[in-house]
Amino acid sequence: MSNGLTSGLKRFQLKASIAGLFTVFFLYYLPVLNGLKDAFKTRLFLYILNNPVISHSLKFTVEQATLSVILSILVGVPAGLVLTGLGYRASRWIRTILFTVFMAPSMVVVMGFTSLYGENGILSSRMHLFSRLGEGFTGILAAHVFYNAPLIAIMVYNSVASIPREYWDLISSAASLSSRTVWRRVLLPYMAPGIASGSLLAFIYCFMSFAIPLNLGGPRFSTLEVNIYMYYKILQNDRIAASIALLQYIILLSIIAVMIKVSSEAPHAPLTVIAKARTPRSARLLSLSYITIFLLYLIAPLVGSLYYSFYNPITGTYTISYYRHVLSAIYDPRLGIPPINVLFNSLYYAFMTVIISLGISTLLSIGWSRINEVLVVSLLAISPITLGLGLLRTIPPQIPVWIPIILAHTFAGLPLALRSIRLGLERVSRKYIEASFSLGENLWGTLFRVAIPISRQSYIIAAAFASAISLGEFSATLFLRTVKTTTLAVAIYQYRSLRMFGEAYAASGVLLLLTLITIYIITRLEGVNSSESR
Secondary structure, three states, X not given: OHHHHHHHHHHHHHHHHHHHHHHHHHHXXXXXHHHHHHHHOHHHHHXXXXXHHHHHHHHHHHHHHHHHHHHHHHHXXXXXXXXXXXXXXXXXXXXXXXXXHHHOOHHHXXXXXXXXXXXXXXXXXXXXXXXXXXXXXXXXXHHXXXXXXXXXXXXXXXXXXXXXXXXXXXXXXXXXXXXXXXHHHHHHHHXXXXXXXXXXXXXXXXXXXXXXXXXXXXXXXXXXXXXXXXXXXXXXXXXXXXXXXXXXXXXXXXXXXXXXXXXXXXXXXXXXXXXXXXXXXXXXXXXXXXXXXXXXXXXXXXXXXXXXHHEEOOOOEEOOHHHHHHOOOOOEOOOOEOXXXXXXXXXXXXXXXXXXXXXXXXXXXXXXXXXXXXXXXXXXXXXXXXXHHHHHHHOOOOOOOHHHHHHHHHHHHHHXXXXXXXXXXXXXXXXXXXXXXXXXXXXXXXXXXXHHHHOHHHHHHHHHHHXXXXXXXXXXXXXXXXXXXXXXXXXXXXXXXXXXXXHHHHHHHHHHHHHXXXXXXXXXXXXXXXXXXX
């Protein structure tokens, strides 16, 4: 019976894996390849490389991504090290804040920076120097550091927390954490791969950045992603847009290959409770001051955005009229639909994204292999605009626009959703599977009645990840949408473009609230899982 069970499981895993891979290829890679097909012409590719506008855009994209990563490392690494010296409860709360910032929708961040550093911003109106953080090159860098320094800090903390307990005994017995031997022999070997992986991931996110350069940078500071949008949607030149997308894809795929190699060589160990080392009082005060300033930098834009959603700077009064407007069922000529429909669109797309993401993630997780891992990680090399371009050029016009929008949202959130479900299914003990078969259950019944219920918390976390990313997705939605398919993120952009800042702040407040609910679910359940594992 054991041999029959093993062979049956292997066949089931193979079929599920093939079904998952076929689904990803048919719904994702096929549209992308179709969208890029014009770009494989050599002359056209050479033309875009010699185009001064595109060359400047490529140079700027690499420059801003590189500087953003360097600044994120300089800010994030000390923050991650400070976290390792705090107690478990304090570090967990701070990591929750860092994770919340990292998952914040891009248009909410744009409005947050506008509220503090933009025209008539809370800080820029009092000190003009702060206005440099709200626009242009410095504004793009500041917003990217806001996003990616928390990522680096979390990666550093996790790397240090994975140091085996016997090494921590050695560290705690040392004179102090400043011991050169401790740093050279223990901390740096574990930190380096985490910093490298986080930096490469941050570089990819900055390279594909769209909402931040579009809103804070302006025409002079256009990235390749902005140029794809401009050439296709404004200049109506789909061949040039496809060529720029191919150029971006080649660069990002090379970086992904390096990231996979770095991640595979990183030392791995279960996360442990980090031992507190003896540190001088002055060092503790300096660490607490640094982490406080860092948290203020992260929290202030979100608070500023919420403040202006209730405050009218023209009349100097507090009001809820902006929220009444964005939740109204009355037709808004600026949007082309009632604002409440925008909220319903966002919620509906998030719901459908969750359903499809869980289905694809389950298929890929059942038959998990190195091929599946490489395929899913390589999804990061295809930007939302490139996917939108492919979907727009592949799906027939008779198909409703909301379908490609949901597909774009699904594949944006798939890597995180898949990771959660895969880890959950891997924790299901084989004895439960064998018991299910001994009671006469088939493979599909075992999956839906045993494996999935046991790993339900992982499914809830995956659903929260998928919905959070769907709610905040902006790039592909703006590229694909029609008037009737406008989402909250796009509505914020439209209100901001029309200088209806109160409505834009209120819409970002609603979007932030929905995102915070999903993040609360993620952190709450992941906290339960981590405590159970300890």
